[in-house]
């Protein structure tokens with residue numbers, strides 16, 4: 406069974422969803438922030454539980470949605486140890502294995518495009534249907550088990566290390582053409598020839614290749630010596646990636662606090678897509694005091710109970726712990742909190758769930774704002790919250806039981 410391959414046309418990036426057919430545990434590779442809703446929808450449609458959101462490297466051409474996916478699905482973040490992604494709790498080294506149900510991917514450290522770049526190798530064993538528990542017959546429509554496929558499969562997710570008929574550039578972000586040559590020929594090209602290659606990008610509507618095909622036909626590598634490859638890469642003279650200055654730092658925070666189209670100034674909300682806008686905690690406090698809007702805390706009961714709460718805020722959970730399942734009564738409760746069509750301001754831990762909740766409240770006909778930074782704020786370089794932004798950091802009233 407092939408992985409689910411998803412395409413972002415703006416950055417020509419591929420995102421992949423891999424899953425175990427029985428447990429429905431899933432792993433996503435290189436998700437793109439503009440495609441967050443599409444990816445959440447794919448996970449829902451396939452009835453998957455996202456266990457891992459992983460990166461092949463710190464991208465320069467798009468911003469990841471990994472942190473948002475983690476907030477909304479409970480997935481763990483994993484990124485290569487050499488990429489400076491401090492927000493990923495799991496720092497991947499060569500040979501590490503990430504498990505999802507019966508399936509697992511192995512990390513191949515393949516420096517060259519960037520110093521920390523990795524590929525993910527997925528050796529998918531054929532599971533005899535006789536051994537498959539009965540719930541496997543409940544696979545969603547369109548993803549039936551293929552009775553014709555009775556053999557092991559091998560897949561490699563190559564990020565920007567190896568592309569179809571090409572490879573990632575090596576002229577920025579600690580890249581090295583010589584290292585890239587060694588990584589491709591010494592690691593990727595030693596995988597079995599029938600291993601399917603799933604690239605991080607393609608600019609010509611091609612979707613997949615194989616190791617055997619790339620060895621034989623990739624114009625940068627086939628019959629090229631190391632010196633020839635280095636000379637070829639040195640002569641490319643490519644323009645600087647358009648988004649590198651914003652994308653790399655944002656990706657080193659797993660996409661948290663990605664640059665917004667506009668940012669709030671002097672108490673005015675910043676415009677947003679799908680809801681009324683983003684406001685600072687200070688503005689939220691003023692609007693709350695003046696009666697202009699109702700503050701709605703969408704965190705779980707457990708977070709309010711243990712971490713603290715804002716006196717006077719309405720409690721309407723978006724999801725509940727444990728399990729973080731959506732609150733089935735959210736619609737009714739948020740409408741009740743809004744009273745006579747009042748404006749709502751949604752507050753969560755750090756401003757991710759509150760965006761999802763603000764979009765839903767907007768669909769229900771309310772005027773809904775997101776409170777930037779949430780109650781606890783974003784994690785800093787030490788993965789600690791509360792040191793840089795958020796309601797508590799702003800010194801606004803809160804208390805603990």
Ligand SMILES: [Fe+2]
Nearest residue numbers: 464465565573
């Ligand atoms: Fe890249």
